[in-house]
Amino acid sequence: MKTLKIPEATITRLSVYSRFLEQVDRKGVVTISSSEIAEGVGVSPAQVRKDLAYFGEFGTRGVGYNVKExxxxxxxxxxxxxxxxxxxxxxxxxxxxxxxxxxxRERGFRVVGIFDNDLTKIGKKIMDLEVLGTEKIPEVVKEKDVGIGIVATPADAAQETADILVKAGVKGILNFAPTILNLPEDVEVRNVDLSVHLEILTFNLRVERLKKMV
Amino acid sequence: MKTLKIPEATITRLSVYSRFLEQVDRKGVVTISSSEIAEGVGVSPAQVRKDLAYFGEFGTRGVGYNVKExxxxxxxxxxxxxxxxxxxxxxxxxxxxxxxxxxxRERGFRVVGIFDNDLTKIGKKIMDLEVLGTEKIPEVVKEKDVGIGIVATPADAAQETADILVKAGVKGILNFAPTILNLPEDVEVRNVDLSVHLEILTFNLRVERLKKMV
DNA sequence: GACTGTGAAGCCATTCACAGCT
DNA sequence: AGCTGTGAATGGCTTCACAGTC
Structure with missing residues (x-):
């Protein structure tokens, strides 16, 4: 197959291009060049073209890309x-x-259930959802055809939670707890570690400071 | 200088090692090998050693690393x-x-101010902080020696917000709004785009499905 | 014997530069 | 003339493999 072995960085950027194109489209722009996209999202034009080329030929030489398309x-x-x-x-x-x-919601992701173990939280309404006990997870996942589970528990409950989600049948997990989850190979896991981002930030800030001292 | 040109991926992992070591330390473990760290965080032992070697020689050959150290x-x-x-x-x-x-908080990051433009939110208490109007940003940043600003506004207010933060004197920005911010070179910006993570997840899930069809 | 630290090799991603189309 | 699509070149990160140390 051709689509295999696409750099993850390419997917990340594709997601960014996509949202940039939404903005541009809303402004009524019809055609856009790789350099304009590059400018808008902060990468090189060659990068934009290479990323897109993994998936097909979407542009017209001499012209550019049709925004809507x-x-x-x-x-x-x-x-x-x-x-x-x-x-x-x-x-x-x-x-x-x-x-x-x-x-x-804007990108087509819909939360159809929220769960907690804490009795003081169960029954509370969040948006149009009622907080349910975690024992209801399998039921909801099945009935509502849920593909993705989001782990937003404290670190020490994360593994257990993820296990329940996987057993219930979700195919992907977005983990906000600061722990490495141990899960079967066929489950897609992504970790969003909020303090890691801050720590990269502080590292870079220190490096900047050091550079200035030279 | 020696510390320059360290892969960003190394910093990301360092942050993960660091938290893993906290866990291990809490359990009372004194010494740990690169393979044990690797096992615990899901990378290769060589990677762990190489990452650490960028910054010095922290281990003892034939023994491993002292956890606390x-x-x-x-x-x-x-x-x-x-x-x-x-x-x-x-x-x-x-x-x-x-x-x-x-x-x-656990990693030494302290929020000392929260701001909003919405009059219905100003005055509300969140934890021990009162929500202030954004015009108070410069004052608080100066008085409390704030180094980092977190942008958690809607996308269309993000650029404006970031500009205010930078003018007020923050050195780093963690941006949760789904937009590319345009800021001076000497300000460190990191984007945490929650839907990008989900989109990588859904991309991978689709690829898995395709693979299975072959 | 066990495990670190590291040059060298291998691999992957990005950039270059140009042929090809409009 | 302008811009895409892409093989080739470059650069950077990861893995290998082993010398060095305990």
């Missing part, structure tokens, strides 16, 4: 021409925020 | 032997969640 293609590549249903486990501040995060 | 070193490298003060702009669900996120 390219937007459509990027969404399709990313699997966003369908709705993805998700559940959130952990109804703390973070879980609540993710549940109501507009950015998800 | 290595933990101390990683924290120092990441700049976590000091407290970092931050402000959050945007007091919506996400801003509120970040404000009270325990993972930050």
């Amino acid at each position: 390219l937007l459509h293609q990027t969404l399709k590549i990313l699997g966003l021409n369908q709705e993805w249903r998700m559940v959130v486990v952990g109804a703390g501040n973070l879980g609540t925020a993710l549940c109501s995060y507009r950015g998800f | 290595l933990l101390h070193q990683t924290l120092k490298i990441l700049g976590l032997n000091q407290e970092w003060r931050m402000v959050v702009v945007g007091a919506g669900n996400l801003g509120t969640a970040l404000c009270s996120y325990r993972g930050f």
Whole structure:
């Protein structure tokens, strides 16, 4: 197959291009060049072309890319021409925020269930959802055809939570807990570690400071 | 200088090693080998050694690394032997969640101010902080010696917010809004785009499905 | 014998530079 | 003339393999 072995960085950028194209499209722009995309998202024009070329020939030589068409293609590549249903486990501040995060909805991700073990949280309403006990996870995952589980629990409950989600049948997990999850190979896991980002930031800030001292 | 040109991936992993070492240390383990660290965080032993070697010789041949000592070193490298003060702009669900996120505090990041433009939010208490109007940003940044600003506003307010933060004097920005920020070179920006992570996940899930069809 | 630290090799991603189309 | 698509060149990160140390 041709689509195998695409750099993950390419997918990350594709996602960014895609949203940039939405912005541009909303402004009514019809055609765009690789350099304009590059300029808009902060990468090189060659990079944009190479990334797109992994998936096909979407442009016209001498002209550029049709914005609507390219937007459509990027969404399709990313699997966003369908709705993805998700559940959130952990109804703390973070879980609540993710549940109501507009950015998800805008890209076709819909939270259809939120769960917690804490009795004081069960029964609470978040958006149009009621917080349920974690024992209800399998039921909801099956009934609502949920593909993705979001782990927003404290670190020490994360593994257990992920196990329940996988057993219930989710295919992908987005993990916000600061732990490495141990899961079967066929489950896609992505870790979003908020303090790692801050730590890279502080590392770089220190390096900058050192450079200035030279 | 020797410390220049360290792969960003190395820093990311260092941050993960560091937290893993905290766990291990709490269990009372004294010595650890590169393979044990590798096992624990899901990378290769050679990778662990190479990453650490960028910064010095922390181990003992034939023995391994002293857990406490290595933990101390990683924290120092990441700049976590000091407290970092931050402000959050945007007091919506996400801003509120970040404000009270325990993972930050545990690693020495302290939120000392939260701001919003929305009059219905100003005056609200979040943890021990009162939501202030964004016009107060410069004052707080100066008085509390704030180094990092977190942008948790909607996308269309993000650039403006970042500009205010930079003018107020923050050195680093953690951006949760799904937009590319245009900022001076000497400001460190990191984008945490929550839907990008989901989109990589859905892309990979689709690829898996395709592979299985072959 | 066990495990680190590291040059060298291998691999992967990005950039270059140009042929090919409009 | 302008811009895409792409093989070739470059650069950077990861893995290998082993010398060095305990």
